[in-house]
Every structure is written in C-alpha cells, then in structure tokens.
Amino acid sequence: xxxFQFQTVSRIISGLGSxxxxxxxxTEQGGKKxxxxxxxxxxxxxxxxxILEILEHLSLAHVIYADVIADPPEQIVNAAVEFAQQxxxxxxxxxxxxxxLDVAKLIAILAHPDQSQKLAELYGIxxxxxxxxxxxxxxxxxxTGSEVTPISIVTxxxxxxxxxxxxxxxxxxxxxxxxFTQNLPAHITxxxxxxxxxxxxxxxxxxxxxxxxxxxxxKQALRLxxxxxKLVLEDGSNLQARQNMLNGSMFAGQAFANxxxxxxxxxxxxxxxxxxxxxxHSNALVLTEVLKFNALNAKHLYAELMxxxxxxxxxxxxxxxxxxxxxxxxxxxxxxxTLKLNALNVxxxxxxxxxxxxxxxxxxxxxxxxxxxxxxxxxxYQAIYA
Numbered sequence: 001x002x003x004f005q006f007q008t009v010s011r012i013i014s015g016l017g018s019x020x021x022x023x024x025x026x027t028e029q030g031g032k033k034x035x036x037x038x039x040x041x042x043x044x045x046x047x048x049x050x051i052l053e054i055l056e057h058l059s060l061a062h063v064i065y066a067d068v069i070a071d072p073p074e075q076i077v078n079a080a081v082e083f084a085q086q087x088x089x090x091x092x093x094x095x096x097x098x099x100x101l102d103v104a105k106l107i108a109i110l111a112h113p114d115q116s117q118k119l120a121e122l123y124g125i126x127x128x129x130x131x132x133x134x135x136x137x138x139x140x141x142x143x144t145g146s147e148v149t150p151i152s153i154v155t156x157x158x159x160x161x162x163x164x165x166x167x168x169x170x171x172x173x174x175x176x177x178x179x180f181t182q183n184l185p186a187h188i189t190x191x192x193x194x195x196x197x198x199x200x201x202x203x204x205x206x207x208x209x210x211x212x213x214x215x216x217x218x219k220q221a222l223r224l225x226x227x228x229x230k231l232v233l234e235d236g237s238n239l240q241a242r243q244n245m246l247n248g249s250m251f252a253g254q255a256f257a258n259x260x261x262x263x264x265x266x267x268x269x270x271x272x273x274x275x276x277x278x279x280x281h282s283n284a285l286v287l288t289e290v291l292k293f294n295a296l297n298a299k300h301l302y303a304e305l306m307x308x309x310x311x312x313x314x315x316x317x318x319x320x321x322x323x324x325x326x327x328x329x330x331x332x333x334x335x336x337x338t339l340k341l342n343a344l345n346v347x348x349x350x351x352x353x354x355x356x357x358x359x360x361x362x363x364x365x366x367x368x369x370x371x372x373x374x375x376x377x378x379x380x381y382q383a384i385y386a
C-alpha cells in the first residue's frame with residue numbers, strides 16, 4: 001500500500017469565472033485552429049458562447065463538432081476524428097459532460113497529423129500512444145471526473161462498452177467553472193453526483209492499486225460531495241455548492257484514475273448498454289447492493305469513510321459499516337432517481353444476460369475488494385428489480 005505511482009493532469013484551474021483563464025491557456029499553447037467538441041444540448045443552451053467569445057477575442061480560427069451523444073458509439077468518434085482531420089485543427093477543447101470529454105480525448109490522439117493508430121487499436125490499457133494534439137477539458141457536470149482521468153469509454157456494439165486507458169489521454173489543462181453547471185436539471189445533478197461519490201468509494205476500496213495519495217483524494221472528494229449534493233438538489237443556483245461539487249468530482253476522478261473502480265461500475269455498464277440508462281443512474285441503481293456484498297471484505301474501509309464524513313458517528317466496525325451503507329441509501333432516496341429496474345422497463349428475463357455481460361468487465365472486477373461470481377451478479381440485479 002505504501003509503494004505507488006500517481007499521475008494526473010498537470011494543470012487544473014478551478015473557480016467561479018475561471019473560464020476566463022482560457023485566454024491565457026490558449027495564448028501559451030500557441031495553436032492556430034481550435035476544435036470545440038460538445039453536444040447539441042450545449043449549443044441549444046448557448047453555454048458555449050463564453051468560449052466562442054474568447055476564441056474570437058484571440059482571433060483564433062475555430063470549428064465546432066456537436067454531434068456527441070451519451071455513451072458515444074464508435075461511429076461518432078470516427079466521424080469526429082475525420083471532421084477534425086479535414087479541418088486541420090491543432091488544438092482540442094472538450095466541453096460538456098463525460099461523453100464530450102471522452103470523445104475530445106480520442107480526437108486529440110487520433111487526429112494528430114503524425115498519428116498512425118486507429119480507434120480499434122486503442123482499446124485496453126496503455127495502447128494509445130503519442131503524439132496527440134493539445135487538449136483542454138471543461139466539464140459541465142460534476143460527476144464523471146473525465147477532465148482528470150486517462151480514460152475514454154466507447155460503445156462498441158449494440159449493448160457493449162469498452163475502455164481506453166492511457167496516460168496519453170490526460171489533458172494538458174482542466175478548467176472547472178461551476179457557472180456552466182448552475183442550470184443542470186435536478187435528475188442530472190443527482191445522477192452525476194452519485195456517480196462521483198461512487199468513484200470516491202470504489203477508489204478507496206480498490207483492491208490492487210489502493211494507495212495513500214488516492215485515499216487522501218477519495219476522502220476529500222466524498223466529504224465535499226456528501227456535504228454539497230443535498231444543497232445543490234435543494235437550490236440549483238447555489239454556485240458555491242456547485243463549485244464544491246465540481247471539485248469533489250475532480251478529486252474523485254484523480255483518485256479512481258490511480259486506484260481503479262470495481263463492481264459498481266462493472267454492473268452498471270450493462271444497464272447503460274442494453275437499456276440506455278445513464279451511467280450515473282446505473283451506478284445509483286446497483287450501489288447499495290454492491291456495498292452490502294463487498295462489506296464482507298471492506299467493512300473496515302466503509303467504517304473509516306463513515307467517520308470521515310461524519311466525525312460524530314460512533315460504533316464498532318460492523319455498526320459503522322452499516323451506518324455508511326444506510327447513509328448512502330439516504331442519498332439515493334433523496335435523489336429522486338428511480339431505483340428499481342422494473343420501473344425502468346427492464347424485463348426480468350434480461351437479468352441473466354446483464355449478469356453475464358457484467359462478468360466480461362474483468363478490467364473493473366479485478367479491482368473489487370471481494371470476488372464477484374456470475375451468481376452474485378445475478379442476485380444483485382434480482383435485489384434491485386422490484
């Protein structure tokens with residue numbers, strides 16, 4: 001546990017109004033033509049206008065790719081790369097939720113004029129190689145932590161997702177400005193906030209690469225998220241709480257980038273793949289049952305997290321572990337999210353297929369504090385069905 005390696009984004013700019021620092025960043029990078037990667041929702045809300053104003057102020061040529069969708073499929077990534085190559089861009093800005101940031105990372109690799117790799121060659125760990133274009137990431141949700149992770153997730157078939165993990169995917173700069181998050185609907189705020197909390201919890205209990213640095217970040221992340229999620233759900237215009245959520249999400253992203261996530265994510269991915277349930281919502285669905293399952297091996301860690309987020313909590317390890325699980329369930333109950341599969345039109349006949357697909361997530365399951373069998377996976381889905 002005391003020997004570890006740690007990597008993260010080399011420059012993080014955080015604060016209300018910090019988007020104005022983009023002027024300095026772009027000037028320092030010296031690019032000539034910028035690609036802004038986002039989705040149509042950002043364009044419709046005109047959230048990107050402050051970025052365009054900066055680009056125009058600097059007289060920087062720029063183009064927009066706004067066809068990113070949730071759980072982006074390979075064809076979206078390839079189309080974005082082709083667009084970037086045709087436009088001969090030399091700088092990439094990712095702006096939006098995790099999907100837009102994930103696509104921006106891959107464009108920065110694949111659209112470099114000296115890059116010979118194709119998307120199909122990148123899947124897995126450490127397969128994406130340099131060179132890449134300068135990359136700036138600006139999140140508009142407090143959840144995925146993608147702005148500080150070396151990970152992109154791509155939908156590879158009708159129901160399957162695969163990860164690309166490489167240090168080359170770390171951005172040059174991440175800018176966290178909560179003014180972009182203040183109008184997020186409550187259900188997205190809740191789902192992304194729970195997602196960030198899961199990142200912190202799973203990083204803290206990661207079996208293989210758990211380390212002191214990631215632990216520190218995971219604990220600080222969970223404290224910020226625990227204190228502020230309720231506040232932003234009650235008042236979405238609370239900008240300081242929104243900024244705290246962004247920082248918590250970022251800390252959690254740094255933590256799980258170095259101490260990877262486990263069974264919650266492994267069980268969540270098939271729900272998104274088969275039934276297009278958002279990633280954060282999918283995590284929320286399985287969270288409590290996975291915590292109960294993992295408690296056999298991780299109860300002391302859950303107890304530590306309970307005393308960290310509530311120093312006044314008392315009890316033995318078992319009692320504190322139970323208190324932590326109850327505490328997370330309370331967050332879920334207040335979230336307004338639907339928490340049963342049958343209410344989301346998931347047929348009971350699909351549970352065995354979901355379990356089989358979850359077991360394919362070996363990259364994630366190896367990090368779980370307790371080994372998960374096919375039968376265990378199916379029992380967890382059964383428990384959240386109705």
